Amino acid sequence: MFAYIIKRLIYAIPIALSVTVVSFVLVYLAPGDPLNAIAPADAPEEVIVALKSAYGLDKPVPVQYGLWLLRAVQGDLGTSIASGRAVTAEVLSAVSNTLLLAGMAALGGVLIGCILGALAGYRHGTWIDRVATVISVIGVSIPHYWLGLVLTIVFSIWLPWFPAMGAGPGGSSEWLWDVEHLRHLVLPALTLSVIPMGIITRTVRALVADMLEQEFVTALRARGLSGVAVFRHIAKNTAPTVLAVAGLQIGYLMGGSILVETVFAWPGTGFLLNTAIFQRDIPLLQGTILVLCMFFVVLNLLVDILQPLIDPRMGRG
Amino acid sequence: MTTPLVSLQDLSVQFCGSRKASALNAVNLELGAGEVLALLGESGSGKSVTLRTLLRLHPERTTKIQGRMQVDGQDVLALxxxxxxxxxxGTVSMVFQEPGLAFDPVYTIGQQITESIRAHAAIDEAAARAQALQMLERVQIPQAKRRFDAYPHELSGGMRQRAMIALALACQPKLLLADEPTTALDATVQIQILLLLRELQRETGMSVIFVTHDIGAAVEVADRIAVMYAGRVVEQGPVGEIVRRPRHPYTAGLLAATVGTENRGQPLLAVPGSPPDLAALPPGCSFAPRCAQASERCRREVPPLQTLGQQALACWHPILPLAEAA
Structure with a gap:
């Protein structure tokens, strides 16, 4: 098992490296000049040249990448062109907010998805199954920014139960575990949980329905195991697949919440990314993309390590 | 015979899911304590359905069961x-055809046997584990201690089937159902498993219903054979009687289609045609469309099962009349 974890860790290194290349180069493929954001349109030539060399933009791209990577490894992602603050600090503060939001959304989505999916799988072909299927299809197909707007209208404007914007009272971006902050979390978390909920429901439903047809489940019942005991067996058999799907969904939640964070003005990575794009803030953009991609790498690594712990037939080979 | 351990009376099973099928049609069977009965027949003749009905394993929503089913004094349909x-x-347990599919792949063999024991007896984990290990030794699994912690996929087919038997016998059932327990195994292992089953049956004195389409295997382990066709028992009797003096044309056909030393070098005599569609059974004898002896009456009326002593037969034109065994 230990050797397996080491091997997985080593496999993750080239993936992480290619991620840095992509997140660095991708930004250069996008149209627009970062200097437009800082230099006035009529700035003289000397000023532009001075600015270029100050930000290192006059060097060839591979050299720029090398320097950037060297600093990134040491935890320095450069300085935001727009705000002048350290990118690392900005990204980390945004990441903690996004982690909170995505964590809550994932928890809710996976939990409800598992319950709905298991119910539908067990009652395959009945009205419960059809209701769960309709809910999951709606969950997957509804545009979540639209859902966010509707929820805001209903629960923030018509019924003033939850605030519509920000992560805390008075636009504070510092998170505190109190009722006021939690109320800010409800609507965005609910909005974000709908897609993973739908996908997990469908996955669990298909897995459970398939599992119930398996000979070994019949054999478990033939041994006189109670319904609860049989369910425990089914749960352990479906867990590896659910884990893989959930891991991917949590990854999407980390970065995929640009629209929802913008709708709710939630000071997370999505919101930050949106700002960075509109301000052509290249260091900020690169730093944020890199951190988000690293989330995927780490999540997949975790799933890879957890799966064979549940299912002995996987991995280790 | 005193009160039989198993008694099926006019047992009928209909599947009414997406496709309708009459899988069992008024089956009558009795089995005494310590007796070994082989159910013989082609695929789809209702052998496995009989076993699964005995454990009530069919999905309740789509299965209609009629008739009476008593095992060890209990009305099984009322449980x-x-x-x-x-x-x-506990009372009845089952050895499945494919040991590779009948174990939960993500628990070890030992865990699964232990769990089964604890589901039936109020004993602690350690005692149950000790019992489970003892069972593995009893079915002659070499290095049982090591195999105890093995996952099903880590064992060979023969070992898995031994473990399956250990699991089935862990709670000392009075009746063991064996659903083609050797079909998925290779020939040398088949014989070992058959011998093991017979040995364990003699040790424990349990009754066994053994489903097979291999007449050789039936002769090897059974006291009595019941031949099934299209969800009905068409003939039953002691092994020697069935093999030497088959009375039903279908039994005779099955015996003729067996490879043996006496028909070496000759073309194999297969029973012509194929079994009827269970969704649309013919009105008379189900075997009539494939039977050389079939008459107008066979096609019109279902022959009743006539019993004489240990033997029973359902045929209008038997090859030999039913007679008391010598």
Whole structure:
């Protein structure tokens, strides 16, 4: 098992490296000049040249990448062109907010998805199954920014139960575990949980329905195991697949919440990314993309390590 | 015979899911304590359905069961909840055809046997584990201690089937159902498993219903054979009687289609045609469309099962009349 974890860790290194290349180069493929954001349109030539060399933009791209990577490894992602603050600090503060939001959304989505999916799988072909299927299809197909707007209208404007914007009272971006902050979390978390909920429901439903047809489940019942005991067996058999799907969904939640964070003005990575794009803030953009991609790498690594712990037939080979 | 351990009376099973099928049609069977009965027949003749019905394993929503089914004095069709759980695995247990598919792949062999024991007896984990290990030794699994912690996929087919037998016998059932327990194994292992089953049956004195389409295997382990066709028992009797003096044309056909030393070098005599569609059974004898002896009456009326002593037969034109065995 230990050797397996080491091997997985080593496999993750080239993936992480290619991620840095992509997140660095991708930004250069996008149209627009970062200097437009800082230099006035009529700035003289000397000023532009001075600015270029100050930000290192006059060097060839591979050299720029090398320097950037060297600093990134040491935890320095450069300085935001727009705000002048350290990118690392900005990204980390945004990441903690996004982690909170995505964590809550994932928890809710996976939990409800598992319950709905298991119910539908067990009652395959009945009205419960059809209701769960309709809910999951709606969950997957509804545009979540639209859902966010509707929820805001209903629960923030018509019924003033939850605030519509920000992560805390008075636009504070510092998170505190109190009722006021939690109320800010409800609507965005609910909005974000709908897609993973739908996908997990469908996955669990298909897995459970398939599992119930398996000979070994019949054999478990033939041994006189109670319904609860049989369910425990089914749960352990479906867990590896659910884990893989959930891991991917949590990854999407980390970065995929640009629209929802913008709708709710939630000071997370999505919101930050949106700002960075509109301000052509290249260091900020690169730093944020890199951190988000690293989330995927780490999540997949975790799933890879957890799966064979549940299912002995996987991995280790 | 005193009160039989198993008694099926006019047992009928219909599947009414997406496709309708009459899988069992008024089956009558009795089995005494310590007796070994082989159910013989082609695929789809209702052998496995009989076993699964005995454990009530068919999905309740789509299965209609009629008739009476008594095992060890219990009305099986009336069992519910905890009583049904205790009956399954406790009174009656089953060895499945494919040991590779009948174990939960993500638990070790030992865990699964231990779990089964604890579902039936109020004993602690350590005692149950000790019992489970003892069972593995009893089915002659070499290095049982090591195999105890093995996952099903880590064992060979023969070892898996031994473990399956250990699991089935862990709660000392009175009746063991064996659903083609050797079909998925290779020939040398088949014989070992058959010998093991016979040995364990003699040691424990349990009754066994053994489903097979291999007449050789039936002769090897059974006291009595019941031949099934299209969800009906068409003939039954002691092994020697069935093999030497088959009375039903279908039994005779099955015996003629067996490879042996006496028909070496000759073309194999297969029973012509194929079994009827269970969704649309013919009105008369189900075997009539494939039977050389079939008359107008055979096509019109279902022959009743006539019983004489240990033997029973359902045929209008038997090859030999039913007679008391010598």
């Amino acid at each position: 519910k909840g905890r009583a049904l759980d205790l009956y399954r695995g």
